[in-house]
Amino acid sequence: MKVFSIIPVAGLILSAGSANGFIPTDAKTLMGLHGTSHMDQTRISLRQLWEMWYGDIPGWVPSNKNLLAMEEIAEANALVDDDQENGELHFDGESFQAGQERLIKLSDQAVSLANSGDYVAARKSIGMALHTLQDFYAHSSWVESLNQKKAGDRIYPGLGYPNTMIYPLGPKSKTCTNCRAQLAISCGDCDANLNTVDLTSGYYSGEPAFQKKSSAKCSHGGPLDFSTTYDLGPIDSLLYFGQGINKDSSTCLWSPHRRLHYQAAEIAVMATKDWINARVYKRLPQLKADLLFGKEYEKGSISDPSDPTVFDFRISTLQPHKRELVARAETLDHEMHTVVMADNVHEQGKALLRARVGGHRKLYPVQIMRRNSNGDKEKSGEYGWREIAIATGGHLITFPENETAEANALLDILSWPNHAExxxxxxxxxxxxxxxxxxxxxxxxxxxxxxxxxxxxxxxxxxxxxxxxxxxxxxxxxxxxxxxxxxxxxxxxxxxxxxxxxxxxxxxxxxxxxxxxxSDLHIVSFYIVEAGGRPQHRAYFPIPSYPIVGEKPMVKAHIHGNFTDARFEFRTKEGGLIASQDKIRREVDSEQTATMFYGNSSAIPEGDFMAYFTGINDNGHEFQRVVPLMISSSKLQLTAPIVQRMTAGERKTINIGIMNLNSVPDTYDVFAVDSKDSIVEVTESSVYLEPGASRSFDIHFLPKTNSTIGMTEIVFGAKGRTTKGNMSLQRFVLEPEFKPLSYSRIKYHQYANETGSLIDRLIMGKKR
Missing domain, CATH: 2.60.120.380 (Jelly Rolls)
Structure with missing residues (x-):
């Protein structure tokens, strides 16, 4: 059994928070002590799929591109728990029809995005779908029904497939009785609270579209689910908890059906592999599938300036309702490097590019390529091309027109796969x-x-x-x-x-x-993170903005490779040491793909800095690795909800909070820019703030109905007229106009009240 403890380390405290869910992230499972997280289920599934697709790998050593693809999918999976108002994301409240439609739509979306070459957005769609798929087994009664029928471990047939629809029980169907009330210290006894073999799922408070209409329906359960209470007085009821059927974790604190957690997780892994393989991998051309899941990578090249492969920056200016199409920057955004053929792009366009390439958190530099046939020189500017290259560990490469072939040869060297910085x-x-x-x-x-x-x-x-x-x-x-x-x-x-x-x-x-x-010894990921999600399902997600000077935020890192001694350091971009964070304990994940470090960093320094990882490898040699993405700190705080979805043709508004943490008052010029021309209005052009004061402004969106679906990014920022500003990136999938699922595609109509006979047919060897 893994043991996890609090480790004090010269400014870095490695600890974990309270346990929760089919827990979204590794850290929240206390390194596996309280169950198998969504992220771990995803990693286990992908590792086994890679071996199935590409052959058994003796002494498996994953490459950077394998792990980056896996981590992008796993992170998108965990991020779904930041939305706890829409029950269909979690199959809560018998939302089987809506959850099924979501899985079908996301699989189609992932295939479409991968075919268009937008692999980052495709992985996000896969991760979002996997969270819903895995929650089906943790939140529904499928596992209990299998056990009642002694049917063994089986995935639900047709889950996530377009030819099947799942219809829930009626609102008056009685599915649960109260658990036997006991003091909270013993969690209550819910082993026998389910009174049906029919398919149901627990209701969770705070999900308006799927509210519990009868006390005879099952609840999700846990101390923060208020969808049910014991018939006790208001004081005594606080001493008891445990109503519900969720199998999210192996602890009774959060999961009334905790004893079935590992069985549910195993079936969820089976279903994850089945869905990815059938609904995504097999529907793609082989090269597209290989690029999506990290077997291959695309190398960039420098082409003719008239090449149509361009990234258009459409800027919403500070004046509401006015837009201008600015010059274009050609980008070759492939697995290993982002290469930019840079023309004169508007300053806010450069802000979007900087946030875009840094926001993907790729651990590879961005090379800025500029033809310099007229002998022009780089102009200064806060978001100039040189600053973008430096911020990502790359170079600003200027070359004359007649050296294009040599520049391609140089790019081949700089874009070599699996390089550790x-x-x-x-x-x-x-x-x-x-x-x-x-x-x-x-x-x-x-x-x-x-x-x-x-x-x-x-x-x-x-x-x-x-x-x-x-x-x-x-x-x-x-x-x-x-x-x-x-x-x-x-x-x-x-x-x-x-x-x-x-x-x-x-x-x-x-x-x-x-x-x-x-090298096999490399940094897989490094994040500064913040808590998100509902209280029972809180997890740590990468911050979209700059870290605040003086704070000690949570950091999360994965290192692949063998070493015997290691520490993190903060250094200036010139290489000067800012803070050293001594020996830290290694925690190997369940598939031994990486070592995870997790805890509070030392105080965030003022200015720009980088994170280094140094130590002794298993051969006794000193090693050094660096996260090439420069970290910029701020004394201005920007906040916004994490936006996951936006539908073409539908209006959406997000509210941006802004707080002045400087010791002096300032006027902040605010801006917003997005990559798909979706911004209609920014309600403020400037905001005056006294020290410690806060305000907010709105950004209104209306994506065009003919917008290309895929990942869209919004960068909002505020720059002080006398102090340094801040910039934040929100990234979400732009979906096509909402269209109900075409029922002409549905061949099998499965009803929750026929679950027993469905399992009987499975036992007899018939799928349906």
Whole structure:
């Protein structure tokens, strides 16, 4: 059994909150102590599917692209628990018809998005569907019905398939009796509260479309579900809880049918694999399926400027109802890198691009490619192209028109798959002080090494003993110089021996330096997170905005690979140490795909900084890894609800909160920009705030009915006229106009009151 404890670590406290649900995230399960989370069910299913699709993998070592695809799906799954008002998302309240339609729609949506190349949005659709699918087994009585019939573990036939509809019991059907009341310390006895073999699910308070209409209906259960009470006085009733049938966790605190939790989780994994394989994977061309689930990746290339593959920034300006179509930036957003062919894009368009590439939380740099045929130079600006490249650990690469072929060769080097970032710095040299030096380790897990720098006139590598590094294998074929950028590609035969190396470069202006290598030891994910979801299902989700200066927020990270000692560090973009967070305990997940770290960070510093992970690998060599995405802190707080869905042709309004945490008053210019031209109005153009004061403004949306479905992003921000501002990204799926499910597609009509005979037919070997 895994044991989890609170570990004090020089500013980093690794701890977990209270247990809950088919718990959304790993952290909330106390590392598995109270059950199998939604995220773990998803990871287990995908790992087993990869082996089925691509063959058994002895000593399985997942690649970056495998794990990134898996984590994007798992995170989207957990995020559904932030919506606790719509019962069909969780199959609560006998919402079988609405839940079934949701699964069908999301599978169609995932296939459509993957076919269009929007793999991030497709994974979001898959994750959202899987949460609903898995909740069916935790919240309905299917598992109990199987056990009553002694039918073994079976998935519900047709769940999530378009040819089947599931109709609930009538409102007067009696499904549950009260549990035997006991003091809260013993949770009550609900083992015999279900009095039917028919299919039902528990009602949860706060879901208006599926309210409990009869005390004879089952409740979800748990101390924060107020859909039922004992027939006791108002004081005594607080001493008891336990009414309901949910199997979300293995603890009686939250789950009256806790004894069936692991059985429900096992069947949910079976159903997850079946649905992904049949409803998504098999419906896609092989390459699209491989790209979606992380077996392959797309490499970018620099094409003709007239190429129609572009990303249009349609900006809603500060004046309501006025819009302008600004210049275009060509983006090649593939699995490993985002490459931008940058023209003169509006400043707010650059804000959207910066939030977009950083908001996906890819652990790969963004390379900004600019043709420089007229000798033009990068203009300064807070959201300029150089700032975007630096913020993601990439380079601003300028090159003349006649070096396009060389630029493609350079991109091939920089876009190599499975590279872990070792060092990512940016600085400014001068004529008086052109020299900069950095120390970095090369460890035994590295299979290749790439050193690239932009803005430097020369670069030199030194051995651990101080002598210049040289290698006969490092010939001209391993060196690329394009415009202002130099890249050195050390193959497996030329990679230096493990040790601590020094790199020196000369630059008289802005420069960037990146060192990376292919390695099994890499950072899978790193998030600053905040709590979300209803109290019983609270989990930690990535913050969409900047962290607040001085706060100690929760952080969550996954590291793949073997090591014996490690710590996190905060460093400036120039490489200076801000805070060191010492030894931390490793917790391996159930499938041993990664080591998870979880807890409070040290105080967020003012300004921009980066997260490093350093330690000793299992061969005794010092290693270093960096999250290339720069973290920007703020003293201005922006808040908004997490938006998951928006339907073309339907109006939606979101309210944005803004609070001044600076010690001085300021006027903040606010803006909003979205990627699909959906904004109708921003109700404020500027907001004046005293220190500690807060206000809000609304953003009104009306997506066009002919909008291309897929991931849409809104960036809203506020920039102080005397203080630094903040920027936040909300990302959600834009759906087509709502259309009821075509009943001509339905072949099988399954009714909840026929569940017993359905199980009998399954036992006899007939599907229906």
């Amino acid at each position: 070792i060092l990512s710095v940016a600085g400014t040299g001068s004529e008086a002080s052109p020299d900069s030096e950095f120390i970095f380790p090369i460890d035994s897990s590295l299979k290749s090494l790439v050193i690239s720098t932009s803005g430097a006139s020369s670069v030199q590598l030194f051995n651990p003993n101080g002598s210049p590094y040289s290698s006969p294998s490092l010939d001209d074929t391993h060196i690329r110089r394009v415009g202002n950028t130099i890249a050195l590609n050390f193959s497996s035969t030329a990679i230096p021996a493990p040790g601590s190396y020094r790199i020196s470069l000369k630059a008289t202006t802005h420069y960037t330096l990146s060192i990376s290598g292919e």
